[in-house]
Amino acid sequence: MSEDLQSALLAVIAxxxxxxxxxxxxxxxxxxxxxxxxxxxxxxxxxxxxxxxNHTYHQIEALEQLLPILKLTAPLPASRGxxxxxxxxxxxxxxxxxxxxxxxxxxxxxxxxxxxxxxxAKKIISLDHTEEFGQATRELLKxxxxxxxxxxxxxxxxxxxxxxxxxxxxxxxxxxxDLLVIDGPPSSTNPGAxxxxxEFLLPVLSKKATIILDDADRDDEKRLAEDIAKALPxxxxxxxRHEKGTALIRPL
Numbered sequence: 001m002s003e004d005l006q007s008a009l010l011a012v013i014a015x016x017x018x019x020x021x022x023x024x025x026x027x028x029x030x031x032x033x034x035x036x037x038x039x040x041x042x043x044x045x046x047x048x049x050x051x052x053x054n055h056t057y058h059q060i061e062a063l064e065q066l067l068p069i070l071k072l073t074a075p076l077p078a079s080r081g082x083x084x085x086x087x088x089x090x091x092x093x094x095x096x097x098x099x100x101x102x103x104x105x106x107x108x109x110x111x112x113x114x115x116x117x118x119x120x121a122k123k124i125i126s127l128d129h130t131e132e133f134g135q136a137t138r139e140l141l142k143x144x145x146x147x148x149x150x151x152x153x154x155x156x157x158x159x160x161x162x163x164x165x166x167x168x169x170x171x172x173x174x175x176x177x178d179l180l181v182i183d184g185p186p187s188s189t190n191p192g193a194x195x196x197x198x199e200f201l202l203p204v205l206s207k208k209a210t211i212i213l214d215d216a217d218r219d220d221e222k223r224l225a226e227d228i229a230k231a232l233p234x235x236x237x238x239x240x241r242h243e244k245g246t247a248l249i250r251p252l
Contacts, residue, residue, distance in 0.1 A: 059243065062086035069093050070118040074143040076111060084112050084183060087242040088214050092181065093119040095248070099210050101178035107166065107197060108184025109137035109151055116181070117146045124149045125174060127166045129156045129185055156185060164189055165196040176206045182224070183214040195224050202231055210250045211235075217245030225249060 063086040070093065077083070084092075092112055096104065096119035104121040106113060109128040114137075116124050126149060128134035134153035141149055154167035165185065180201060185193045194213075205211075211228055215221045216239055225247035229237035232249065240246040 059086045062090040066090045066093055066115075069097070070115065072118070072144060076114075077140065083110055084214055085243040087240075088112075088244065088246050089115050091240060091242070091246055091248070092116065092212060095210060095212060095250075096121050096179060099179050101210075103174075103177055103206075104179040104181065105174060105177045105201065106181040106183070107194065108182075109134055110183075111140070112181060112183060113137050113149060113151070114140055114144055114146060116179075117141065117149055118144070121179065126151045127170045127184070128153050129166060156189060159196070163192065163196060165193075165200075171200055174201070175204050177201065177204055177209055178206050180205065180209060180211045181214075182211065182221075187215070187218065187220060192220050192224075194221060195227075198224060198227055198231065202228065205232075208251050210248070212249070213247040215244045216240075216242075216247035221245070221247065 066086060066089055069090075089112060093115050096116055101121050101123075103123045103125070104116050106116060106124065106126040109126040110133065113124065113126045126137065128137065128151060131153055134151050137151055141147070152170040154170050156164040157167040158164055180197070182194055182197050187193050211225075213221055213225050216225055222239075222245070225237060225239070229235060229249050234252055235249050236252050238248045238250075240248060
């Protein structure tokens with residue numbers, strides 16, 4: 001073999017080695033990047049699972065504390081999701097027992113209605129905009145042998161300002177609210193769905209009224225809580241770190 005041919009062959013071999021090394025480098029880098037990405041994803045998924053476990057444990061703790069307070073004689077329906085979470089219901093029970101409201105008004109009926117009744121509210125008016133949920137609450141109260149709760153059911157009504165809210169007839173005659181629970185209408189009905197409570201129910205609160213709002217982690221509910229607190233300078237606003245966020249506005 002001639003020297004020129006040997007040189008050419010060596011050059012080809014060298015080039016092949018360079019290409020092979022570069023390919024191996026790229027493969028190694030890709031493997032390392034994938035490993036790093038998988039590690040980050042695993043850590044993220046692990047953190048999410050731990051958060052969910054902590055949330056669930058917190059709700060179980062709240063439920064365990066709530067049940068002895070209520071002294072129930074029938075099962076409770078599922079909580080969380082659309083329904084109020086146990087941590088909110090526990091706070092509602094504690095607030096009701098402390099306030100001892102002569103009149104509690106609730107926007108959005110459900111398990112919270114039962115909690116109000118079992119925690120000592122003397123009179124309860126609960127507003128609901130669907131026959132389905134309103135009747136379900138009536139059945140729940142009947143199962144637990146609770147009577148005297150007034151559930152007013154009517155479709156949401158259009159108001160001149162351009163929003164939909166509880167029908168005027170459902171708030172007719174309401175005066176001197178000692179405890180106001182805001183957990184409706186659903187936010188999906190229209191922007192700022194719960195904000196009209198500020199206009200229509202603030203004027204009929206008693207001087208020492210307490211207001212509690214569910215879903216206070218959402219911007220609309222947070223703004224509503226802050227605006228109610230501004231309108232009541234003798235009250236204090238507290239945000240509780242609940243599953244969905246709870247705002248508590250109570251007298252100083």
